[in-house]
Amino acid sequence: MNETKNSGSAGRLRALAENLTRVFTNQGCTIKHELGEVTIEIPTEHLIDVATRLRDEPDFRFEQLTDACGVDYSEYGRSEWTTGEASFTGFGRGVESAADSEPENDRRFAVVYHLLSISHNMRLRMRVFVDSAQPIVESVTPIWKSAEWYEREAFDLFGILFGGHQDLRRILTDYGFVGHPFRKDFPLEGHVEMRYDNEKSRVVYEPVSIEPRTLVPKVIRSDNRYLGDANQQQDPADA
């Protein structure tokens, strides 16, 4: 970390974390304070209530919603690069596609909001997990107007619905696009490609012709430099 956080801002964040714990724990919220950032996880049903209080109460005063985005946690912590058996020809390693796995659970989709308090000069992250079968959450647009486009984006890219949003249309993808491209089960190459057809003299859509391939596999190393001393030994196969 290059910015030397003065004790003032660190102290403010600690006080914020304590305040949040005191006020919101009975509503089922959990508060984390890591890497100099405070995160509050809110149960879906209390989102509007908690968010309104975060904006209005003098201890918090988060006047601005700087960012909101969807997250798809379905492949979280899953490595594509697993070590199989070692033989005299080498390691049996290969890239495994994650498409065949079953990610469905209650904690697949989340919406993450980033708040900024100008008056107290501090930031807060709110996270709400959304039911993956029916991903719907109340819209925070009545509280922060800037959420309008961020929620449209989360709807477009992840298919998360926002109840009470006035204008929930697609925003970034093409007119008539099918699917939600930032979900982990949506291939990077997409499903269709388009080109200009000379005979039909119009643009045509066709199934993609490029093969999916992984250039650099995703590897997870349990690096004991980061995990503290007591936590974990480094996996000998990865050494």
Add this chain to the structure above:
Amino acid sequence: MPEIRNYTLNFGPQHPAAHGVLRLVLEMDGEVIERADPHIGLLHRATEKLAESKPYNHSIPYMDRFDYVSMMCNEHGYVMAIEKLLGVKVPERALYIRTMYDEITRLLNHLMWLGTHALDVGAMTMFLYTFREREDLLDCYEAVSGARMHAAYYRVGGVYRDLPDEMPKYENNKFRSDAEIARKNEVRQGSLLDFIDDFTSRFPALVDEYETLLTDNRIWKQRTVGIGVVSPERALQMGFSGAMLRGSGIAWDLRKKQPYAAYRAMDFDIPIGRNGDCYDRYLVRIEEMRQSNRIIQQCVDWLRKNPGPVIVSDHKVAPPNRVDMKEGMEGLIHHFKLFTEGYCTPPGEVYSAVEAPKGEFGCYIISDGANKPYRLKVRAPGFAHLAAMNEMVNGHMLADVVAVIGTMDIVFGEVDR
């Protein structure tokens, strides 16, 4: 009585004043806007999804292409987020180089904004003036990274290399006389720092030149005063940042309030506006250019006096030098691992924001302990600003839409991502 009806007017995406690929659907009552509906996404490249499939370092050049007129500031936001995640401590000289280049970038961006904004509103000459200075600043980019725009100069743990001792020079050619080439090369005889020093001594007078053309210009004032007024409360509600927020009178600047890089050691002021209209935002940005110039001067002074490393020596995140790589086993392994697999970050999530020329540029990274980000979300200032389009142009005339697009300083690379 003739029947009166409202028009729906399509503005863009190929309109020259739309600053790229903005499509606006305007509902008009005569010449007055009743509703503006921006259609964006025509430049959507899914950069955030691409970043999920690549090791961290491979995405640094993508950052340049978000807001493609303030390249290095975007890189700064991204590498800062990774550094925070890894807990890397950046050498001080690298911090000063970053600060200096952030401010050079701010000048580049504001010059581009000033030229195009004035051009949209009808002042042709500004464009020629500002692009003259942009040329010099792009030379600074070129000297340090080899590229005039998409530099990829900031790396995790520092910057790619130290400032060069020599400026690239013009070569004699048949299109210009040798005397003219010699005149152009005159300021390029010394090191990069000499060149920047010379630029900063010239620049304030040049800003005065811009101001003589615009600040008291009757037409300029008619087109901008009282146009697109935003109250401080609304500016906060709509998620404004940067000059859009300061133009409405809120003294909020991340360089002062949440200092990063070497901004804590810098002496500069934050200009704010009073009325929150296009003219105030123009004045704010003009003053920001003068302040940036001051910061660059301070950085040049510091950098002259303090040599040192510009990137961390931890070869898990930064490559070893070529000699070590060619001659040492350790260096070879580090090099190989870094360029094939990259580095793994500890699991966790960070949000780190910089004061980019257009406003708060933030990177939100979720890591699951892998060598690629699990999710990268870029918070682009232009996205929030453009979302307020409807509110800002409502009740204004069609011609004012162009002034409002100009004042927002929209670049579609970052809005569409």
